[in-house]
Amino acid sequence: MEKATFAGGCFWCMVKPFDSWDGIHKVTSGYMGGHIDNPTYEDVKKGTSGHLEVVEIQYDPSIFPYKELLQIFWQQIDPTDAGGQFQDRGESYKSAIFVHTEEQRKLAEQSKEQLAASGKFSKPIVTEIRDAKTFFEAEDYHQDFYKKSPDHYKEDRVQSGRDEFIDKHWK
Template identity: 80%
Template sequence: MEKATFAGGCFWCMVKPFDQWDGIHKVTSGYMGGHIENPSYEDVKKGTSGHLEVVQIEFDPSIFSYEQLLDIYWMQIDPTDDGGQFHDRGESYKTAIFVHGEDQRKKAEKSKENLAASGRFKKTIVTEIRDAEVFYIAEDYHQDYYKKESEHYKKDREKSGRDEFLQQHWK
Protein backbone atom coordinates (compact mmCIF):
# COMPACT_ATOMS: atom_id res chain seq x y z
CA MET A 1 0.00 0.00 0.00
CA GLU A 2 1.01 3.60 -0.66
CA LYS A 3 -0.40 6.89 0.57
CA ALA A 4 -1.52 9.96 -1.35
CA THR A 5 -2.63 13.17 0.34
CA PHE A 6 -4.69 15.91 -1.30
CA ALA A 7 -6.15 19.21 -0.12
CA GLY A 8 -9.14 20.22 -2.18
CA GLY A 9 -11.23 22.49 -0.01
CA CYS A 10 -13.78 20.91 2.29
CA PHE A 11 -12.71 17.34 2.93
CA TRP A 12 -16.33 16.17 2.98
CA CYS A 13 -16.45 16.69 -0.79
CA MET A 14 -13.11 15.02 -1.42
CA VAL A 15 -13.79 11.56 0.03
CA LYS A 16 -16.50 10.15 -2.25
CA PRO A 17 -14.66 10.68 -5.58
CA PHE A 18 -11.80 8.47 -4.37
CA ASP A 19 -13.79 6.05 -2.23
CA GLN A 20 -15.41 4.13 -5.07
CA TRP A 21 -12.56 2.40 -6.89
CA ASP A 22 -10.95 -1.01 -6.69
CA GLY A 23 -7.46 -0.61 -5.30
CA ILE A 24 -8.43 2.18 -2.91
CA HIS A 25 -8.15 0.69 0.56
CA LYS A 26 -9.12 3.69 2.70
CA VAL A 27 -9.86 7.42 2.43
CA THR A 28 -9.43 9.37 5.67
CA SER A 29 -10.29 13.01 6.34
CA GLY A 30 -7.71 15.00 8.26
CA TYR A 31 -5.35 17.93 8.51
CA MET A 32 -1.84 18.57 7.22
CA GLY A 33 0.65 21.37 6.79
CA GLY A 34 0.23 23.44 9.93
CA HIS A 35 2.30 24.53 12.88
CA ILE A 36 0.51 23.11 15.93
CA GLU A 37 0.21 19.53 17.12
CA ASN A 38 -3.15 17.75 17.18
CA PRO A 39 -5.28 20.54 15.76
CA SER A 40 -9.03 20.44 16.24
CA TYR A 41 -11.53 21.16 13.49
CA GLU A 42 -12.18 24.51 15.15
CA ASP A 43 -8.45 25.38 15.08
CA VAL A 44 -8.22 24.51 11.40
CA LYS A 45 -11.44 26.23 10.40
CA LYS A 46 -10.45 29.45 12.21
CA GLY A 47 -7.16 29.42 10.31
CA THR A 48 -5.08 29.59 13.48
CA SER A 49 -3.29 26.26 13.02
CA GLY A 50 -1.97 26.70 9.50
CA HIS A 51 -3.35 23.29 8.47
CA LEU A 52 -5.29 22.47 5.34
CA GLU A 53 -8.22 20.08 5.26
CA VAL A 54 -6.99 17.00 3.41
CA VAL A 55 -7.89 13.48 2.47
CA GLN A 56 -5.30 10.77 2.84
CA ILE A 57 -5.76 7.81 0.53
CA GLU A 58 -4.27 4.38 1.10
CA PHE A 59 -4.08 2.61 -2.24
CA ASP A 60 -2.60 -0.38 -3.98
CA PRO A 61 -0.56 1.05 -6.89
CA SER A 62 -0.64 -2.28 -8.72
CA ILE A 63 -4.43 -1.84 -9.05
CA PHE A 64 -4.91 1.94 -9.04
CA SER A 65 -2.00 4.20 -9.96
CA TYR A 66 -0.94 7.49 -8.42
CA GLU A 67 -1.43 9.09 -11.84
CA GLN A 68 -5.07 7.97 -11.79
CA LEU A 69 -5.47 9.54 -8.35
CA LEU A 70 -4.02 12.80 -9.70
CA ASP A 71 -6.48 12.75 -12.61
CA ILE A 72 -9.39 12.37 -10.20
CA TYR A 73 -7.99 15.06 -7.91
CA TRP A 74 -7.77 17.72 -10.60
CA MET A 75 -11.36 17.01 -11.61
CA GLN A 76 -12.61 17.82 -8.06
CA ILE A 77 -11.14 21.30 -7.60
CA ASP A 78 -10.67 24.77 -9.05
CA PRO A 79 -6.87 24.74 -9.32
CA THR A 80 -6.82 28.47 -10.15
CA ASP A 81 -8.37 29.67 -6.87
CA ASP A 82 -5.82 30.64 -4.22
CA GLY A 83 -8.40 31.83 -1.67
CA GLY A 84 -10.12 28.53 -0.89
CA GLN A 85 -12.54 26.39 -2.81
CA PHE A 86 -16.01 27.38 -3.94
CA HIS A 87 -18.01 28.72 -0.99
CA ASP A 88 -15.37 27.61 1.53
CA ARG A 89 -12.90 30.47 1.85
CA GLY A 90 -9.63 30.83 3.72
CA GLU A 91 -6.24 29.20 4.13
CA SER A 92 -7.56 25.87 5.43
CA TYR A 93 -9.52 25.36 2.21
CA LYS A 94 -6.69 25.98 -0.26
CA THR A 95 -5.61 23.26 -2.65
CA ALA A 96 -2.36 21.33 -2.41
CA ILE A 97 -0.86 18.01 -3.34
CA PHE A 98 1.20 16.67 -0.44
CA VAL A 99 3.74 14.27 -1.92
CA HIS A 100 5.15 11.20 -0.19
CA GLY A 101 8.56 10.98 -1.85
CA GLU A 102 10.36 12.06 -4.97
CA ASP A 103 8.49 9.72 -7.32
CA GLN A 104 5.14 11.27 -6.34
CA ARG A 105 6.67 14.76 -6.65
CA LYS A 106 7.76 14.11 -10.24
CA LYS A 107 4.37 12.66 -11.17
CA ALA A 108 2.48 15.51 -9.49
CA GLU A 109 4.64 18.17 -11.18
CA LYS A 110 4.19 16.50 -14.58
CA SER A 111 0.44 16.27 -14.03
CA LYS A 112 0.25 19.95 -13.06
CA GLU A 113 2.33 20.95 -16.11
CA ASN A 114 0.05 18.91 -18.38
CA LEU A 115 -3.05 20.53 -16.92
CA ALA A 116 -1.58 24.02 -17.35
CA ALA A 117 -0.61 23.25 -20.97
CA SER A 118 -4.05 21.84 -21.76
CA GLY A 119 -5.67 25.27 -21.94
CA ARG A 120 -8.61 24.00 -19.89
CA PHE A 121 -8.24 26.95 -17.50
CA LYS A 122 -7.59 30.53 -18.52
CA LYS A 123 -6.03 31.46 -15.16
CA THR A 124 -2.75 30.19 -13.71
CA ILE A 125 -2.78 26.87 -11.85
CA VAL A 126 -1.98 27.83 -8.23
CA THR A 127 -2.27 24.44 -6.53
CA GLU A 128 0.94 23.88 -4.59
CA ILE A 129 2.95 20.68 -4.52
CA ARG A 130 4.34 20.26 -1.02
CA ASP A 131 6.15 17.62 0.99
CA ALA A 132 3.84 15.50 3.12
CA GLU A 133 3.97 16.35 6.79
CA VAL A 134 2.37 14.88 9.89
CA PHE A 135 -1.18 13.78 9.13
CA TYR A 136 -3.73 14.40 11.85
CA ILE A 137 -6.94 12.41 11.53
CA ALA A 138 -10.05 14.57 11.73
CA GLU A 139 -12.69 13.95 14.34
CA ASP A 140 -14.81 10.85 13.86
CA TYR A 141 -17.94 12.72 12.77
CA HIS A 142 -16.03 13.98 9.69
CA GLN A 143 -15.12 10.47 8.50
CA ASP A 144 -17.27 9.16 5.62
CA TYR A 145 -19.51 12.19 6.06
CA TYR A 146 -21.14 11.65 2.68
CA LYS A 147 -22.40 8.28 3.93
CA LYS A 148 -23.26 9.15 7.54
CA GLU A 149 -24.94 12.50 6.84
CA SER A 150 -25.97 12.03 3.23
CA GLU A 151 -28.75 14.65 3.15
CA HIS A 152 -26.63 17.36 4.76
CA TYR A 153 -23.70 16.42 2.51
CA LYS A 154 -25.88 16.73 -0.62
CA LYS A 155 -27.27 20.13 0.45
CA ASP A 156 -23.83 21.49 1.35
CA ARG A 157 -22.36 20.28 -1.91
CA GLU A 158 -25.25 21.75 -3.91
CA LYS A 159 -24.90 25.21 -2.36
CA SER A 160 -21.10 25.20 -2.72
CA GLY A 161 -21.07 25.68 -6.51
CA ARG A 162 -18.54 22.87 -6.86
CA ASP A 163 -20.61 20.66 -9.14
CA GLU A 164 -21.51 23.49 -11.52
CA PHE A 165 -17.86 24.46 -11.83
CA LEU A 166 -16.76 20.87 -12.42
CA GLN A 167 -19.47 20.31 -15.01
CA GLN A 168 -18.46 23.51 -16.82
CA HIS A 169 -14.76 22.60 -16.95
CA TRP A 170 -14.79 18.82 -17.20
CA LYS A 171 -18.21 18.02 -18.75
Protein backbone atom coordinates in the same frame (compact mmCIF):
# COMPACT_ATOMS: atom_id res chain seq x y z
CA MET B 1 0.07 0.11 0.35
CA GLU B 2 1.08 3.66 -0.37
CA LYS B 3 -0.37 6.98 0.76
CA ALA B 4 -1.53 9.97 -1.23
CA THR B 5 -2.68 13.20 0.40
CA PHE B 6 -4.73 15.91 -1.25
CA ALA B 7 -6.23 19.19 -0.07
CA GLY B 8 -9.22 20.27 -2.12
CA GLY B 9 -11.26 22.51 0.11
CA CYS B 10 -13.82 20.90 2.38
CA PHE B 11 -12.69 17.35 3.05
CA TRP B 12 -16.30 16.16 3.11
CA CYS B 13 -16.41 16.71 -0.65
CA MET B 14 -13.07 15.06 -1.30
CA VAL B 15 -13.74 11.61 0.17
CA LYS B 16 -16.47 10.21 -2.09
CA PRO B 17 -14.67 10.74 -5.44
CA PHE B 18 -11.82 8.46 -4.27
CA ASP B 19 -13.73 6.06 -2.07
CA SER B 20 -15.24 3.52 -4.44
CA TRP B 21 -12.40 2.38 -6.70
CA ASP B 22 -10.69 -0.99 -6.69
CA GLY B 23 -7.28 -0.57 -5.14
CA ILE B 24 -8.35 2.25 -2.81
CA HIS B 25 -8.35 0.76 0.66
CA LYS B 26 -9.17 3.75 2.85
CA VAL B 27 -9.89 7.47 2.53
CA THR B 28 -9.53 9.43 5.76
CA SER B 29 -10.37 13.08 6.42
CA GLY B 30 -7.78 15.03 8.34
CA TYR B 31 -5.37 17.92 8.57
CA MET B 32 -1.83 18.47 7.28
CA GLY B 33 0.72 21.20 6.76
CA GLY B 34 0.40 23.28 9.89
CA HIS B 35 2.50 24.19 12.88
CA ILE B 36 0.57 22.76 15.85
CA ASP B 37 0.27 19.16 16.98
CA ASN B 38 -3.10 17.43 17.19
CA PRO B 39 -5.20 20.26 15.76
CA THR B 40 -8.95 20.19 16.20
CA TYR B 41 -11.46 21.11 13.54
CA GLU B 42 -11.98 24.43 15.34
CA ASP B 43 -8.22 25.14 15.29
CA VAL B 44 -8.06 24.49 11.56
CA LYS B 45 -11.25 26.33 10.71
CA LYS B 46 -9.97 29.50 12.44
CA GLY B 47 -7.11 29.48 9.95
CA THR B 48 -4.41 30.02 12.57
CA SER B 49 -2.98 26.50 12.75
CA GLY B 50 -1.52 26.52 9.23
CA HIS B 51 -3.20 23.18 8.48
CA LEU B 52 -5.25 22.43 5.40
CA GLU B 53 -8.23 20.10 5.33
CA VAL B 54 -6.99 17.00 3.49
CA VAL B 55 -7.86 13.47 2.57
CA GLU B 56 -5.29 10.75 3.08
CA ILE B 57 -5.74 7.86 0.67
CA GLN B 58 -4.28 4.43 1.30
CA TYR B 59 -4.04 2.66 -2.02
CA ASP B 60 -2.42 -0.21 -3.86
CA PRO B 61 -0.44 1.36 -6.74
CA SER B 62 -0.40 -1.92 -8.67
CA ILE B 63 -4.19 -1.69 -8.93
CA PHE B 64 -4.78 2.07 -8.87
CA PRO B 65 -1.74 4.11 -9.94
CA TYR B 66 -0.89 7.50 -8.44
CA LYS B 67 -1.34 9.12 -11.87
CA GLU B 68 -5.02 8.15 -11.78
CA LEU B 69 -5.39 9.58 -8.28
CA LEU B 70 -4.01 12.85 -9.62
CA GLN B 71 -6.55 12.86 -12.46
CA ILE B 72 -9.40 12.44 -9.99
CA PHE B 73 -7.95 15.14 -7.73
CA TRP B 74 -7.71 17.78 -10.47
CA GLN B 75 -11.30 17.11 -11.49
CA GLN B 76 -12.60 17.89 -7.97
CA ILE B 77 -11.13 21.37 -7.51
CA ASP B 78 -10.71 24.80 -9.00
CA PRO B 79 -6.93 24.77 -9.45
CA THR B 80 -6.89 28.52 -10.23
CA ASP B 81 -8.32 29.64 -6.86
CA ALA B 82 -5.65 30.66 -4.32
CA GLY B 83 -8.17 31.79 -1.69
CA GLY B 84 -9.90 28.50 -0.93
CA GLN B 85 -12.30 26.27 -2.80
CA PHE B 86 -15.78 27.27 -3.87
CA GLN B 87 -17.80 28.56 -0.90
CA ASP B 88 -15.09 27.56 1.57
CA ARG B 89 -12.70 30.47 1.87
CA GLY B 90 -9.44 30.87 3.71
CA GLU B 91 -6.06 29.27 4.21
CA SER B 92 -7.36 25.93 5.50
CA TYR B 93 -9.40 25.37 2.33
CA LYS B 94 -6.65 25.95 -0.23
CA SER B 95 -5.85 23.19 -2.71
CA ALA B 96 -2.56 21.32 -2.49
CA ILE B 97 -0.93 18.03 -3.34
CA PHE B 98 1.15 16.70 -0.44
CA VAL B 99 3.80 14.35 -1.82
CA HIS B 100 5.22 11.42 0.13
CA THR B 101 7.95 10.41 -2.34
CA GLU B 102 10.07 11.91 -5.09
CA GLU B 103 8.16 9.81 -7.62
CA GLN B 104 4.91 11.37 -6.43
CA ARG B 105 6.51 14.83 -6.71
CA LYS B 106 7.60 14.14 -10.29
CA LEU B 107 4.16 12.88 -11.30
CA ALA B 108 2.37 15.72 -9.51
CA GLU B 109 4.55 18.34 -11.21
CA GLN B 110 4.02 16.69 -14.60
CA SER B 111 0.25 16.59 -14.13
CA LYS B 112 0.19 20.25 -13.05
CA GLU B 113 2.23 21.25 -16.10
CA GLN B 114 -0.03 19.22 -18.39
CA LEU B 115 -3.13 20.86 -16.92
CA ALA B 116 -1.61 24.33 -17.33
CA ALA B 117 -0.69 23.58 -20.95
CA SER B 118 -4.13 22.14 -21.74
CA GLY B 119 -5.80 25.54 -22.03
CA LYS B 120 -8.72 24.27 -19.94
CA PHE B 121 -8.37 27.28 -17.61
CA SER B 122 -7.68 30.87 -18.56
CA LYS B 123 -6.03 31.68 -15.22
CA PRO B 124 -2.79 30.17 -13.86
CA ILE B 125 -2.83 26.89 -11.94
CA VAL B 126 -2.04 27.86 -8.33
CA THR B 127 -2.44 24.52 -6.55
CA GLU B 128 0.73 23.97 -4.55
CA ILE B 129 2.82 20.82 -4.42
CA ARG B 130 4.16 20.41 -0.90
CA ASP B 131 6.09 17.85 1.09
CA ALA B 132 3.83 15.63 3.17
CA LYS B 133 4.03 16.23 6.89
CA THR B 134 2.35 14.62 9.85
CA PHE B 135 -1.23 13.66 9.11
CA PHE B 136 -3.73 14.32 11.87
CA GLU B 137 -6.99 12.41 11.55
CA ALA B 138 -10.09 14.57 11.80
CA GLU B 139 -12.74 13.95 14.39
CA ASP B 140 -14.92 10.89 13.89
CA TYR B 141 -18.01 12.85 12.87
CA HIS B 142 -16.11 14.09 9.79
CA GLN B 143 -15.21 10.58 8.59
CA ASP B 144 -17.34 9.23 5.72
CA PHE B 145 -19.64 12.24 6.04
CA TYR B 146 -21.25 11.53 2.68
CA LYS B 147 -22.42 8.16 4.02
CA LYS B 148 -23.43 9.33 7.51
CA SER B 149 -25.33 12.45 6.39
CA PRO B 150 -26.18 11.99 2.70
CA ASP B 151 -28.79 14.76 2.55
CA HIS B 152 -26.52 17.31 4.24
CA TYR B 153 -23.64 16.22 2.00
CA LYS B 154 -25.67 16.66 -1.20
CA GLU B 155 -27.01 20.03 -0.04
CA ASP B 156 -23.50 21.25 0.80
CA ARG B 157 -22.16 20.23 -2.62
CA VAL B 158 -24.99 22.02 -4.42
CA GLN B 159 -24.64 25.19 -2.34
CA SER B 160 -20.87 25.25 -2.76
CA GLY B 161 -20.97 25.45 -6.56
CA ARG B 162 -18.46 22.58 -6.77
CA ASP B 163 -20.66 20.32 -8.91
CA GLU B 164 -21.56 23.14 -11.29
CA PHE B 165 -17.86 23.94 -11.72
CA ILE B 166 -16.98 20.27 -12.31
CA ASP B 167 -19.74 19.90 -14.88
CA LYS B 168 -18.62 23.04 -16.70
CA HIS B 169 -14.91 22.15 -16.86
CA TRP B 170 -14.76 18.36 -16.86
CA LYS B 171 -17.94 16.87 -18.33
